[in-house]
Amino acid sequence: MASISTLDRTDSVAGAGRVKKSIRAHAAEVIDALQNQQSNLDALLRKHSVHLNPNDKKLLQSICYGICREWFHLEAIESQLLDKPLKARDQILSAIVRCGIFELGWMGSKEHAVVSEYVDVTVTEGRPWARGLVNAVLRQFIRKKSELKMERHSAQTLWNHPQWLIDAIQQSWPDHWERVLVENNVHPPMTLRVNRQKLDRDAYIETLTTQGIEAASGSAPDSVRLAKPVPVQSLEGFAEGFVSVQDESSQWASIILNPQDHERILDACAAPGGKTCHLLEMSDSQVIALDVSEQRLSRIKENLVRLGLRAELIAADASHTESWWDQHAFDAVLLDLPCSATGVIRRHPDVRLMRSETSLRSLIGMQTMILDATWDTLKIGGRLLVTTCSILPQENQHQIRKFLERHADARLTTIDGIPGLDTLYGTQHLPTHAGGDGFFYALLVKSEPTNNGVSA
Missing domain, CATH: 1.10.940.10 (NusB-like)
Incomplete structure (x- = not known):
């Protein structure tokens, strides 16, 4: 032969x-x-x-x-x-x-x-x-x-999607479902995050242009869209920590949370660490990066070393706070919930094979436990940003609505100035051709409860 x-x-x-x-x-x-x-x-x-x-x-x-x-x-x-x-x-x-x-x-x-x-x-x-x-x-x-x-x-x-998922997307987004399904079947764009501590975004785009790499500003303040993917090690300044690879929808999470100097911040379900590093690039804060997988935490450590940043890494289940929380409340929490990943199918095309209606129900239950547990670690006046890379309402706005019904001390805050659709209980970004992946954001603030359990 x-x-x-x-x-x-x-x-x-x-x-x-x-x-x-x-x-x-x-x-x-x-x-x-x-x-x-x-x-x-x-x-x-x-x-x-x-x-x-x-x-x-x-x-x-x-x-x-x-x-x-x-x-x-x-x-x-x-x-x-x-x-x-x-x-x-x-x-x-x-x-x-x-x-x-x-x-x-x-x-x-x-x-x-x-x-x-x-x-x-x-x-x-x-x-x-x-x-x-x-x-x-x-x-x-x-x-x-x-x-x-x-x-x-x-x-x-x-x-090229399972019927249950076609039906779910069509029902959830009747005006957008066809575009979503098309986007799920194309190659995703390559997007960079410029380290604002080390250089300006426009200056880096100019550097790429001189090297013959076509690039433009993305929607997020630190994002750079490449016209064509390139080997990451060939990027000018990558090894020195000037730039990282991160989808612009994911970059918006840190922008929305808006970390401040000297804040104590929890990045829950943190791996592979793009948001952890972005938070530290934006502020002189104390970040605790938590993930259930020790192996995945090693990827965060690699990124921290390359970027010259420091964070405390903890391998634990976010829903079991007794195993990792020191009882000192956080000023802010970034919670990227485990989800169906239906917003990133173009990056992970096997999602359409690995997910089912049964597994979705299991994920929703897991989300609920993690949400309730991490809420307890937040100080009064603190803010919790909930994100997923899902486009299914069951994991997103429905989850937040039910959370607010359970927690009288939680207040939903309007998120302004970001791309996406208002769902009444958060902002949903759907995958776009040259832009970001499918992503959901909901920003919650913890208020002081009154004696009868109703928030002030």
Whole structure:
């Protein structure tokens, strides 16, 4: 069988008898794991990229991200090409077929090489009997490619979202749902945050322009939009802490909270730390960054070191305050709640596969516990900014409305001067083509309760 040298890599350098695994075998295994919801896409790509060079990592990412964006269309095409459904134990063959179809139909790869390599992957994955099947299916797709790509007979295949999510977005945003679904299927923009302690935004844009990088001011005060993504390490001043990568919708969180010098601020659910660092760039404050994952806290530490900033890092569950809170109330809390991530599907296309109506209900319950717990850590007169990267009202304005019903000492504050839609219980930003991701913001202030429990 023919193969491409750049696509062949040993799966491990240890052991002389180890079988070589091509990039396409890695891709099939990633897609198979996603089909079985074993892990998320980013974690799977990290696992399968350990021994790959940068070019191979990029190719693996392109295949897997692209398949997730075309998931339901590819599923329908595969169903048409197979005479009968594959057995549950042979679902790896489904992943192989989808990878092959995507490369042939969307990446413009050489047909002979693609077919040959994916036929070989059947052997790598212990299904040598399926060589003929994969060969026949992929060659049939080549013959019918134009016809099959044009056919989209259901809402799922048209929009490449699960039906429950299409219905939810349409019901939630009847005037905007089509644009949202389109934005979820495109490549996201790359946005930077300029460190205001070290340089001016306009000066940095001028620096990028002299290097041939097209850039413009974003909506947030420190944001810079790049016309095309670039390797982050190639950015002027990145290693020195002059600039960071952060979506502009996420940047607005720190702007809204408006940290002041000498304040004690909690950044709850803080990883990967963009907001933590932005708060410290904006003020000489004491920031405690809390996250349930010690591993994710290490990413915050890396960013703090690069930017020359300091924060206290705590690994704990925000809802279990007895395990981490020292009983000293915070002046301000930035609470980025765990959510469905339906506002960042263009960055994490596997969200449409990993989320369900059942998991959404579980997330809402978790949000409620974290909201109530962190509210207790806030001083009277202090402010709590609640954010999510969701566009679903159940996690956003409905959650805030119910919170206000439970807490008579909470007052919702109007947020002025930011892009988004007023929901009566916060501001919702929907994903925009050149701008920010889908994001929700609600700013609450704690007031002094009276003797009967009603706030003054």
